[in-house]
Structures are given as C-alpha cells and as structure tokens.
Amino acid sequence: MVRHTTYLTTNGISYAVTRMFHLTSALFTLFLAWGLWVNLGEGVRLVTMPHIPLLLLLSLAAATYRDTWIFDVSAKTVTSIYGFGPFCKREIHAFDEVERLEITHFVRGSSDKDAKANKRRLRAMLVFSLRLCDERSRTIEIIAEKTSQGRTESAMQAIASVTGLPLYVDRPRDMDLNISYKDL
Numbered sequence: 001m002v003r004h005t006t007y008l009t010t011n012g013i014s015y016a017v018t019r020m021f022h023l024t025s026a027l028f029t030l031f032l033a034w035g036l037w038v039n040l041g042e043g044v045r046l047v048t049m050p051h052i053p054l055l056l057l058l059s060l061a062a063a064t065y066r067d068t069w070i071f072d073v074s075a076k077t078v079t080s081i082y083g084f085g086p087f088c089k090r091e092i093h094a095f096d097e098v099e100r101l102e103i104t105h106f107v108r109g110s111s112d113k114d115a116k117a118n119k120r121r122l123r124a125m126l127v128f129s130l131r132l133c134d135e136r137s138r139t140i141e142i143i144a145e146k147t148s149q150g151r152t153e154s155a156m157q158a159i160a161s162v163t164g165l166p167l168y169v170d171r172p173r174d175m176d177l178n179i180s181y182k183d184l
Contacts, residue, residue: 002017002021002065002067003017003018003021004016004017004018004067004141004152004155005018005151005155006155006158006159008162009070009072011072011073011074011075012070012071012072012073012074012162012163013071013073013158013159013162013163014068014069014070014071015068015069015071015140015141015155015159016066016067016068016069017065017066017067017068021062022063022065025059025060025062025063025065026063028059028062028063029056029059029060029063032052032055032056032059033056035052036049036052036053036056039052061084064084064085065083065084066081066082066083066084066088067081067082068080068081068082069081069130069140071159071162071163071165073162073163073164076094076095076096077092077093077094077095078092078093078094078095078098078130079091079092079093080092080093080138091138093130093132093138095163095165096133097132097133097134098130098131098132098133098165099131099132099133099166100131100165100166100167100168101128101129101130101131101156101159101160101165101166101167101168102127102128102129102130102131102137102167102168102169102170103126103127103128103129103152103153103156103167103168103169103170104126104127104129104170105124105125105126105127105145105170105171106125106126106127107122107123107124107125108122108123108124108125108144123144123145123146124144124145124146125142125143125144125145126142126143126144126145126148126152127139127141127142128140128141128142128143128152128155128156131168153169156169
C-alpha cells in the first residue's frame with residue numbers, strides 16, 4: 001500500500017508518498033541488483049531466473065514513483081506531480097482556481113449512495129480531492145476509510161491551515177471501533 005503524508009516546506013506544505021516507501025523500494029532494488037550480479041557472476045543463465053529482473057524492474061519503478069501535491073503559499077499555486085522517474089506529468093493550478101479541499105465518502109461495491117459498509121464485500125472508502133471553481137475535480141487520493149484511520153482528514157486540515165483554502169467533508173468519519181461485551 002502506498003501511503004501519503006504531509007511535509008512542511010519553506011514555501012508551504014506538500015502531500016506526497018512517504019520517504020519510507022521510497023527508501024524500502026530502493027533498498028529492495030539494490031538487493032535484487034546485487035543478487036542478479038552475483039548469480040550472473042557465478043555463471044547462472046538469465047533464462048533460469050526471469051523473476052529476478054522482473055522484480056528488479058518493479059521495485060525500481062516503485063523507488064522512482066512520484067505522486068506529490070505541492071501547495072506553495074508564496075506563489076499561491078497547487079502543483080501536482082505524478083509519474084515515474086524523469087517521466088512525470090506536472091499540473092499547476094492557482095489558488096484562485098481552487099474552490100475547496102474536499103473529502104467525500106462512498107461504499108465500494110455499491111451504487112446506492114446510502115449503502116452501509118460491511119466487513120465482507122462493501123468497504124467504506126474516502127476520496128480526498130481538490131475541487132476547482134469550474135466544477136472540475138482533481139483526485140488527490142482514494143483510500144479505504146479503515147486504512148486511512150483519520151490520517152487523510154488530518155492531512156487535509158493541515159493543508160488547509162497552512163494554505164488558508166476552505167475545506168468540505170460530506171460526513172464525519174465512520175468510527176471502526178472494536179467494542180466487546182465487556183465495554184458495554
């Protein structure tokens with residue numbers, strides 16, 4: 001699971017993939033490269049180990065993956081950067097174009113707006129997005145509400161407090177509490 005977190009910068013705040021994800025992926029890439037180098041040095045043919053180059057490419061892609069939202073208060077811009085390594089796409093929106101930061105909820109696997117999540121198939125999800133003035137929306141993150149554990153909501157509040165952008169939440173967070181009979 002790729003997690004995002006907020007980082008304070010000199011010009012504002014950013015919401016990006018965690019540094020631990022990049023570090024772990026880079027270490028795994030180095031480990032696989034070392035294993036491939038040792039095996040090739042011992043005369044093992046590449047045809048007998050196709051999984052190592054495949055895993056090496058996947059871990060290299062993970063190590064170079066970028067999904068960053070930079071909220072620059074001094075330039076009054078929101079910059080979205082996503083892609084792999086040098087092949088990243090960049091979109092810039094002025095604060096004037098942004099109507100609000102927004103969190104909306106839905107239940108995955110159901111088209112009913114009032115559906116209730118259950119533990120089997122229907123999962124409560126949340127969408128963190130940037131609502132633009134021309135009724136367009138740019139999705140920042142889609143994550144299971146249980147996985148988020150309130151971190152996405154607190155990141156949105158931190159971004160709003162640094163930038164001064166308004167925020168909107170369609171409903172409060174569902175509390176996934178493990179309550180036993182002893183607690184009642």
